[in-house]
Amino acid sequence: MELAVEVAGVKLANPVILASGTAGYGIELSSLVDLSRVGALVLKSVTLEPRKGNPEPRVWETAAGMLNSIGLENVGVQALIADIIPALEGLGTPVFASIAGDTVRSYARLAARIQGAGGVDALEVNVSCPNVEKGGIQFGVDPGATSAIVMSVKENCDLPVFVKLTAAVADISRIAVAAQKAGADGLTLINTIPGLAIDPATRTPRLGGVIGGLSGPAIKPVALKAIWECYEATGLPIIGGGGICDTGDVLEFLIAGASAVSVGTALFRDPGRVLDIIDELPGAIERAGARSAGELTGTLTETSR
Numbered sequence: 001m002e003l004a005v006e007v008a009g010v011k012l013a014n015p016v017i018l019a020s021g022t023a024g025y026g027i028e029l030s031s032l033v034d035l036s037r038v039g040a041l042v043l044k045s046v047t048l049e050p051r052k053g054n055p056e057p058r059v060w061e062t063a064a065g066m067l068n069s070i071g072l073e074n075v076g077v078q079a080l081i082a083d084i085i086p087a088l089e090g091l092g093t094p095v096f097a098s099i100a101g102d103t104v105r106s107y108a109r110l111a112a113r114i115q116g117a118g119g120v121d122a123l124e125v126n127v128s129c130p131n132v133e134k135g136g137i138q139f140g141v142d143p144g145a146t147s148a149i150v151m152s153v154k155e156n157c158d159l160p161v162f163v164k165l166t167a168a169v170a171d172i173s174r175i176a177v178a179a180q181k182a183g184a185d186g187l188t189l190i191n192t193i194p195g196l197a198i199d200p201a202t203r204t205p206r207l208g209g210v211i212g213g214l215s216g217p218a219i220k221p222v223a224l225k226a227i228w229e230c231y232e233a234t235g236l237p238i239i240g241g242g243g244i245c246d247t248g249d250v251l252e253f254l255i256a257g258a259s260a261v262s263v264g265t266a267l268f269r270d271p272g273r274v275l276d277i278i279d280e281l282p283g284a285i286e287r288a289g290a291r292s293a294g295e296l297t298g299t300l301t302e303t304s305r
């Protein structure tokens with residue numbers, strides 16, 4: 001059984017990777033999960049300067065998922081380069097850095113800094129961030145702003161660039177096509193979906209940041225639709241995720257069009273779950289009638305529409 005896949009030139013021993021922000025910078029999780037066994041590690045998004053993030057509480061469990069409002073708390077790009085990337089050297093697992101900015105220029109500067117420092121295999125560009133030059137509207141809801149970021153990142157680095165999109169838009173394939181035309185090498189789908197939880201006793205929000213991002217099984221059907229639409233529209237390699245908890249979920253994401261998958265929220269319940277999924281994947285692929293993970297990608301058969 002062939003588990004190895006290649007996404008935009010990055011070779012992964014298996015298609016199961018850790019989603020940005022849910023595994024910190026890897027080091028935090030290394031006592032609980034043998035990181036050398038995962039397909040790749042996507043680091044928490046970093047900004048040019050360190051950020052303290054949003055007020056507590058920052059997470060709230062929902063019926064089938066989790067709402068978080070971390071507010072992009074992170075160590076900043078300087079600490080990423082000086083402390084974190086060197087500590088991951090020798091892991092043997094591809095490392096994706098993730099960047100988040102508030103202007104097009106800040107994304108370009110982040111890409112250049114990371115490219116210059118070396119030690120990472122790919123860049124994930126988190127466009128679910130407020131664009132301060134356009135009144136705080138998220139970059140990722142606007143094809144023009146998404147395109148501007150991708151072009152500036154590509155001009156400033158030679159690493160494979162994955163653009164991580166939000167599904168909270170009317171037509172995600174338009175944004176995906178804009179990213180592709182601007183030079184994206186791959187897509188990561190999907191980021192969390194904005195939501196609100198309320199304490200009826202106090203009539204206050206459950207989260208300090210008021211609005212949070214919904215993740216976990218609740219968003220899986222939304223993620224599958226986004227992946228299928230973007231795969232059909234672009235054919236770009238896709239890292240798909242949103243609520244993946246078991247191998248059945250992985251098969252669905254591959255069939256929808258993903259070449260690799262990410263596990264995030266499931267780690268909060270059981271960090272070892274990701275290794276169980278990797279161990280169980282060969283049997284699941286075989287039962288699905290395929291000889292490799294790659295053979296399943298984009299094989300959704302439409303019986304009727």
Ligand SMILES: Cc1cc2nc3c(=O)[nH]c(=O)nc-3n(C[C@H](O)[C@H](O)[C@H](O)COP(=O)(O)O)c2cc1C
Pocket residue numbers: 019020021022044045066068070072098126164190191192214215216217219241242243244262263264265266
């Ligand atoms: C606590 C938490 C922090 C996250 N931080 C980031 C982040 O820094 N950058 C990013 O691109 N996505 C971030 N995400 C989104 C995840 O990478 C992932 O796209 C999303 O949670 C959906 O996958 P899941 O349902 O498997 O968790 C975060 C998610 C959670 C739950």
